Amino acid sequence: MAALLGGCAHLQPSAPPVSGAELVQTPFFPQSAYQCGPAALATVLVDSGAQTSPDRLVEQVWVEGRKGSLQPELLAATRRAGRLPIRIEPDTDALNAAVGAGYPTLVLLNLGVRWLPVWHYAVVIGRADDGWILRSGTTKRRWMPHADFTRAWKLADHWGFIVAHPAHVPDAVTTEQWVRAADDLANTGHADDGVIALEQAVRRWPNDKLAWFALGNARAARGDWPAAQVALERAVSLGPDWTPAVNNLVSTLLELGCPDRAAPLVGQLRASSADYARQTVREFEDYAGTARCQLTP
Amino acid sequence: MMRSATRWIVAMMVGILVNMGVLGAASAAMVGTQDALRADHRAEIDRVLSRDEVRQELLAHGVSEEMIDARLSAMTDQELAMMANEFDQLPAGAGVIEVVGIVFIVLLILELVGVTNIFSGF
Numbered sequence: 001m002a003a004l005l006g007g008c009a010h011l012q013p014s015a016p017p018v019s020g021a022e023l024v025q026t027p028f029f030p031q032s033a034y035q036c037g038p039a040a041l042a043t044v045l046v047d048s049g050a051q052t053s054p055d056r057l058v059e060q061v062w063v064e065g066r067k068g069s070l071q072p073e074l075l076a077a078t079r080r081a082g083r084l085p086i087r088i089e090p091d092t093d094a095l096n097a098a099v100g101a102g103y104p105t106l107v108l109l110n111l112g113v114r115w116l117p118v119w120h121y122a123v124v125i126g127r128a129d130d131g132w133i134l135r136s137g138t139t140k141r142r143w144m145p146h147a148d149f150t151r152a153w154k155l156a157d158h159w160g161f162i163v164a165h166p167a168h169v170p171d172a173v174t175t176e177q178w179v180r181a182a183d184d185l186a187n188t189g190h191a192d193d194g195v196i197a198l199e200q201a202v203r204r205w206p207n208d209k210l211a212w213f214a215l216g217n218a219r220a221a222r223g224d225w226p227a228a229q230v231a232l233e234r235a236v237s238l239g240p241d242w243t244p245a246v247n248n249l250v251s252t253l254l255e256l257g258c259p260d261r262a263a264p265l266v267g268q269l270r271a272s273s274a275d276y277a278r279q280t281v282r283e284f285e286d287y288a289g290t291a292r293c294q295l296t297p
Numbered sequence: 298m299m300r301s302a303t304r305w306i307v308a309m310m311v312g313i314l315v316n317m318g319v320l321g322a323a324s325a326a327m328v329g330t331q332d333a334l335r336a337d338h339r340a341e342i343d344r345v346l347s348r349d350e351v352r353q354e355l356l357a358h359g360v361s362e363e364m365i366d367a368r369l370s371a372m373t374d375q376e377l378a379m380m381a382n383e384f385d386q387l388p389a390g391a392g393v394i395e396v397v398g399i400v401f402i403v404l405l406i407l408e409l410v411g412v413t414n415i416f417s418g419f
Contacts, residue, residue: 065358068389076371119388183330184373214330244333251326280326
């Protein structure tokens with residue numbers, strides 16, 4: 001009983017579907033007690049190649065006082081494994097596309113009713129004509145009729161995410177989605193993985209200024225100023241009027257000891273009212289570095 | 298009362314530190330990627346406040362102290378804010394063990410009238 005009410009639930013036994021794609025390679029970790037959060041998370045993380053287990057994830061996502069795991073902590077723990085959590089669009093088409101692209105999808109379900117919720121995390125691994133196949137609770141292969149699934153998923157606001165490896169950008173993801181996820185990864189103690197993810201971003205979207213800007217910033221944060229300059233130069237050439245990119249390029253050029261290279265860009269910063277732009281202009285004017293410019297003209 | 302007063306004082310102090318450049322990016326005038334995508338400049342202040350609130354919530358809900366820092370460090374500003382503002386509303390389970398009996402009966406009735414189908418496998 002406690003298991004039912006404590007953030008996880010056991011779904012009814014299933015009948016096997018007759019057709020449809022199914023990610024049969026997805027690992028399975030039967031949940032213990034009401035810990036479907038750690039079990040479902042381990043399923044998608046291990047599937048992405050990360051080395052972890054439900055037991056190890058308990059100390060990352062379990063909240064004893066709530067007898068369950070909270071959504072933001074599942075996303076955070078995904079980053080701790082060096083992976084990018086990508087929220088899927090809240091509809092069954094997106095879910096179908098994610099699974100079809102090979103990504104088992106962790107979903108939140110409410111198996112009860114709105115005013116008496118029974119929250120449950122499970123992993124969708126396939127679609128049958130008239131239902132969905134899940135790794136769920138203690139059942140390796142659970143089939144849920146489409147109507148039941150959509151009802152329970154809708155009652156959980158259609159919340160779900162996939163786990164992406166930094167070196168592989170999922171097809172369905174948008175530039176901004178990926179860049180934000182990569183930036184989040186870089187800012188939470190995974191600078192190297194963040195840079196890898198952003199290098200993939202500029203490969204996938206070579207003409208997107210945001211991707212180059214983010215890559216430049218991530219490289220700069222690691223102290224790799226020459227590589228940052230290359231990326232930011234590209235961002236500025238793609239978006240000459242975008243002040244943040246111009247600003248960061250000027251800062252980077254000063255860092256590299258190249259105020260002469262920065263000079264033509266400073267006028268644009270003077271015209272901006274942003275605090276950061278004013279600060280950069282001040283730094284340009286007060287520049288007293290003696291290092292030789294490391295860039296070839 | 299106390300809590301909101303504390304919050305205000307902390308916000309003020311963090312604001313001063315941010316302006317002094319004590320807190321914030323290592324490289325002074327670089328704009329963060331996601332800061333460039335939003336207009337406000339309160340991010341740093343909110344992050345420090347949320348972090349402290351979430352720490353208190355996790356401690357109060359039985360998460361051991363030595364685990365908390367690593368858990369907080371992996372969260373984005375947005376996630377910290379969500380945890381800070383909605384900790385008790387975020388779905389995680391009923392958490393009302395003392396009313397298990399009543400909840401059980403209500404859910405069983407819902408099951409019998411065909412609204413849910415949680416118990417079929419029990």
